Amino acid sequence: xxGITQSPKYLFRKEGQNxxxxxxxxxxxxxxYWYRQDPGQGLRLIYYxxxxxxxxxxxxxxxxxxxxxxKESFPLTVTSAQKNPTAFYLCASNPGGMNTEAFFGQxxxxxxx
Amino acid sequence: xxxxxxxxxxxxxxxAIVQINCTYQTSGFYGLSWYQQHDGxxxxxxxxxxxxxxxxxGRFSSFLSRSDSYGYLLLQELQMxxxxxxxxxxxxxxGATNKLIFGTGTLLAVxx
Numbered sequence: 001x002x003g004i005t006q007s008p009k010y011l012f013r014k015e016g017q018n019x020x021x022x023x024x025x026x027x028x029x030x031x032x033y034w035y036r037q038d039p040g041q042g043l044r045l046i047y048y049x050x051x052x053x054x055x056x057x058x059x060x061x062x063x064x065x066x067x068x069x070x071k072e073s074f075p076l077t078v079t080s081a082q083k084n085p086t087a088f089y090l091c092a093s094n095p096g097g098m099n100t101e102a103f104f105g106q107x108x109x110x111x112x113x
Numbered sequence: 114x115x116x117x118x119x120x121x122x123x124x125x126x127x128x129a130i131v132q133i134n135c136t137y138q139t140s141g142f143y144g145l146s147w148y149q150q151h152d153g154x155x156x157x158x159x160x161x162x163x164x165x166x167x168x169x170x171g172r173f174s175s176f177l178s179r180s181d182s183y184g185y186l187l188l189q190e191l192q193m194x195x196x197x198x199x200x201x202x203x204x205x206x207x208g209a210t211n212k213l214i215f216g217t218g219t220l221l222a223v224x225x
Contacts, residue, residue, distance in 0.1 A: 040220075042200060043215040104157070
């Protein structure tokens with residue numbers, strides 16, 4: 001079955017540590033996105049990538065980093081520079097071009113302890 | 114800047130009709146989409162409008178007016194399972210590429 005997979009579902013991190021969230025898709029999609037969602041809030045764009053080896057900052061990129069070495073993978077690193085990292089993180093993919101339908105993973109809930 | 118505004122909450126009863134509005138401000142516009150998200154889950158795509166007018170998909174319809182930078186999602190024959198958050202989204206121009214921007218979300222509560 002084609003889809004987009006995020007792991008882990010729940011993640012706990014100590015303050016001052018970096019942590020990497022995984023996002024893999026086998027839909028052959030060109031575009032991939034990372035969003036952050038806080039309780040009762042909308043989805044805020046962190047980073048996005050339209051093609052392999054290229055990515056752009058979204059609206060809240062500070063304290064985060066990404067890579068896009070393979071078409072299937074778009075991992076997000078939450079660094080110690082992110083002041084308030086506890087949130088629900090959603091990864092999405094899209095065929096690219098003018099196609100607007102995005103497919104989401106099930107999300108990773110990150111908690112800083 | 115780019116922004117999408119939606120009402121934060123809407124309440125309706127089973128069997129009723131509800132309309133969720135979305136106004137947007139973007140640099141470059143390639144269409145308005147709607148997504149549904151149940152609590153703790155992944156958003157799922159509902160509909161897309163590239164041109165002005167109404168698009169119907171079963172109990173759900175979506176409308177767009179590009180001249181007014183406005184759209185809405187219409188849900189008919191409401192069911193309890195429709196209780197969820199609904200987000201509008203636009204594909205906006207982000208430098209040389211396009212990015213997908215979401216609204217603030219509307220929490221729909223369907224009551225018996």
